[in-house]
Structure formats: structure tokens, C-alpha cells
Amino acid sequence: MAVYQKWSNRKYPKIGRHCVRDYSNAFKKLEPLYNVPLPEIDVDDLQDLIDACPPSASARQKVRVLLSQLSKYAISRDLLQNPLCAGLDFSGKKAQARPIFSLEQIKVLQTCGKNKTYKYWQDARILLCLIFTGLRPNELFALRLPNISITQKKIVGGGKTAAGTNRPIPILPAIYDFIAEWYLTSYFLKPQDHENQYLLLNSSGGQKCMDNWRHRGFYPLMFDLGFIGPDVKKHLREVPHLSPYSARHTFATLAYCAGVNKEQLIKIFGHTNFELTSKVYIHEDFEILANEMAKISAYTKESVDLPNTAV
Structure with missing residues (x-):
């Protein structure tokens, strides 16, 4: 800075x-x-x-x-337009960790996304796309057809920061069919004007609204699947719970656990350095920590002695 x-x-x-x-x-x-x-x-x-x-x-x-x-x-000095403090909460309340989706929950969402008889199948697909791309919800809803290459299996989108503007994101197999179906549906709705068409459309054929989807799609899906219990439902403002933004945190954690190259991860994520990605978005899984700690037990059993000096 x-x-x-x-x-x-x-x-x-x-x-x-x-x-x-x-x-x-x-x-x-x-x-x-x-x-x-x-x-x-x-x-x-x-x-x-x-x-x-x-x-x-x-x-x-x-x-x-x-x-x-x-x-x-x-x-x-004309280096900034709005104060950095605008809209920020500096209260002394203890920070609450943002929950992420578990692998078991992701599998449930995949099952729901494939079942078109399920009431919230489209919402499950949208959530899976957020989880497997790292896009913010508003970034996903802002995608137009020219941002998508079905043949190259690539998304070029994002735009909240300069580093995140028009960043290339590979389309993973887990969501490729969903995106391809949305693409074709949107394309044939207005083939003569497909370059201005959004990938995800609302019931009127326009751009989906984040607030509308949050309240009419995301939360009903969470409640229906039991990902957010009835006790939390009454206190959403006070109790930590899964939110649309949890998908972005889940993506970063999945990528980290899968061993994705740090430099490539920050490009996909739209950041300028890995420290921001790791400190804010990556959640350590206790099982991973336990497996790493188990290496100590294995070492003490297999090794004769420790080195004479600390490493």
C-alpha cells in the first residue's frame, strides 16, 4: 500500500x-x-x-x-473516491468464522442439481457453480454469453477489483453440463442478440438479482436440505451460518486442500497476493491438521532418535 x-x-x-x-x-x-x-x-x-x-x-x-x-x-490527492471506512463494522464483537460447505453437502447438492424434479434444482446448480469457480454471486449473475467458451471450457469474468476483472476460470466437469445448458437456453432465446444475453436469466429473460436469489432460492434450498436448521433460521442475523458467500470460501479451501498452485489460485480468485486468499478465505480442515500431526507419530515410531540440533 x-x-x-x-x-x-x-x-x-x-x-x-x-x-x-x-x-x-x-x-x-x-x-x-x-x-x-x-x-x-x-x-x-x-x-x-x-x-x-x-x-x-x-x-x-x-x-x-x-x-x-x-x-x-x-x-x-485524487487517489480514491470514497472513504475506506464507509459501510465497515468496527464493533468490538468477537469475530465469527464463516462456515463453509462440507464435501458431504457438496455431494448432496450435486444430486439435487441433477434431479430436475426437485423444487430447487436450479438453485443447487447455481450454488455448485459458485463453489467450483470461486466467483462471487454478483459476478456469476453478470456473466454474458461472450464471457463463456463452451468449446474451450472457460469462463472470462469477474470485475469487483482490477485484479479480478476478466480473469480466466476453467470450467470443471462438475458444472460443465449446467453451464452448457444455460448457455444454449439463453442463446436460442435471442439468437440475433446473443452477445448481450446473460448466462443466467430470471423469469422475464433479464439478469438475475442477487438479493432475489438469496431470499427466494438460496435460503429456501438451505432450509429444505437441512443445511441451516430451524433454530438458526430464526436468528440469521446473529448466528454464523452458510451464506452465498460461503461458496467462495469453500472454493478457496477446496483448491488449497487439492494442492492447486498458489500463483494460479490467486489468478483464478482475482486477488493480487496469496496471503489475502489464505488468511481470509482458506479454512483449515481439522482432519487435514490431524493427518499432518499423525506424521509426527509416524516419525517417532520409525526414527531412532531426533537430530542433535533444532531445525
């Missing part, structure tokens, strides 16, 4: 060392965004970093003050 260096060079000589320390510590909380240009910072990613801060109101207040100072500096 080059703007921080310029701002601090002017600011720090004028303030006491304790204030410098507070600003420096607050800036460390934003480390995954160091290499992201200020205008390209994703608000959701920034909120996740704030949520990961210590739950004390004091710690988050210091981050808020820093972001406010950086915003004023950047706006005054």
Missing part, C-alpha cells in the same frame, strides 16, 4: 512515538492488503480482516482511525 508510505512520511515526524506505534500496529493488521492498490481494495476482504482483529473495541478503533487518515490523504 504505497499510499501508506507517503502518508506516514508526512505524518510520523509530527506525532509522538506512541502514536506512531499505534498506527504501525494498526497497519500490520492490514498486511494481506499491502500489495493491493487502494482503489482496488475489496470491501468484503477489508471487513474480514477487521473481523479477524482482536475483539477489543480499542484495537479496532485504531484500525478505523488509520483507514480514515489514509482515506483523507488519498481523496485529497
Whole structure:
């Protein structure tokens, strides 16, 4: 974040060392965004970093003050249009982990997506596409037919940040048939104007609305499958639960666990560095941790002794 260096060079000589320390510590909380240009910072990613801060109101207040100072500096120099703090929650509430879909739940969704007699089969397909592409829901709904290559099995889309704009995403076999069917349906609806057609259409033939799908498709699907229980249904605002954005977290975790190359993963994900992807989106599976820890047990059984020095 080059703007921080310029701002601090002017600011720090004028303030006491304790204030410098507070600003420096607050800036460390934003480390995954160091290499992201200020205008390209994703608000959701920034909120996740704030949520990961210590739950004390004091710690988050210091981050808020820093972001406010950086915003004023950047706006005054036409480097930023809107304050970074707009719409962010700096309350001292303890951060709540965002749940992700399990492999068992993904298999259930695949079964539902193939069964066209199931009430929410289309919603299951949409969710699977989010899980297996890493696209944000709005990015998926914004895809037009020219963004899709059925023959090359490729999507070129996304656009919330510069790094994520028109990024190439391979279409995996798990969702290829769904996308191909949507493509053909949309194409033959208006063959003379297919370049302006959206991949996913609403009942009127226009672009799907994220809020509409969330309330009429996603949550009814979650409740019907029991992925969100009745006790949570009454307290969606207060209790951590699966949400449309959980699909993006699930994708990152699947890719990480499958050993996808880090450099390629951040390109698909639309980020500029792996640290942001790993810190915010990748969820460690306890089973994976247990398997790694098991290597220690295997080593102690198979090895005669430890090295004389620490490694």
C-alpha cells in the first residue's frame, strides 16, 4: 500500500512515538492488503480482516482511525473516491468464522442439481457453480454469453477489483453440463442478440438479482436440505451460518486442500497476493491438521532418535 508510505512520511515526524506505534500496529493488521492498490481494495476482504482483529473495541478503533487518515490523504490527492471506512463494522464483537460447505453437502447438492424434479434444482446448480469457480454471486449473475467458451471450457469474468476483472476460470466437469445448458437456453432465446444475453436469466429473460436469489432460492434450498436448521433460521442475523458467500470460501479451501498452485489460485480468485486468499478465505480442515500431526507419530515410531540440533 504505497499510499501508506507517503502518508506516514508526512505524518510520523509530527506525532509522538506512541502514536506512531499505534498506527504501525494498526497497519500490520492490514498486511494481506499491502500489495493491493487502494482503489482496488475489496470491501468484503477489508471487513474480514477487521473481523479477524482482536475483539477489543480499542484495537479496532485504531484500525478505523488509520483507514480514515489514509482515506483523507488519498481523496485529497485524487487517489480514491470514497472513504475506506464507509459501510465497515468496527464493533468490538468477537469475530465469527464463516462456515463453509462440507464435501458431504457438496455431494448432496450435486444430486439435487441433477434431479430436475426437485423444487430447487436450479438453485443447487447455481450454488455448485459458485463453489467450483470461486466467483462471487454478483459476478456469476453478470456473466454474458461472450464471457463463456463452451468449446474451450472457460469462463472470462469477474470485475469487483482490477485484479479480478476478466480473469480466466476453467470450467470443471462438475458444472460443465449446467453451464452448457444455460448457455444454449439463453442463446436460442435471442439468437440475433446473443452477445448481450446473460448466462443466467430470471423469469422475464433479464439478469438475475442477487438479493432475489438469496431470499427466494438460496435460503429456501438451505432450509429444505437441512443445511441451516430451524433454530438458526430464526436468528440469521446473529448466528454464523452458510451464506452465498460461503461458496467462495469453500472454493478457496477446496483448491488449497487439492494442492492447486498458489500463483494460479490467486489468478483464478482475482486477488493480487496469496496471503489475502489464505488468511481470509482458506479454512483449515481439522482432519487435514490431524493427518499432518499423525506424521509426527509416524516419525517417532520409525526414527531412532531426533537430530542433535533444532531445525
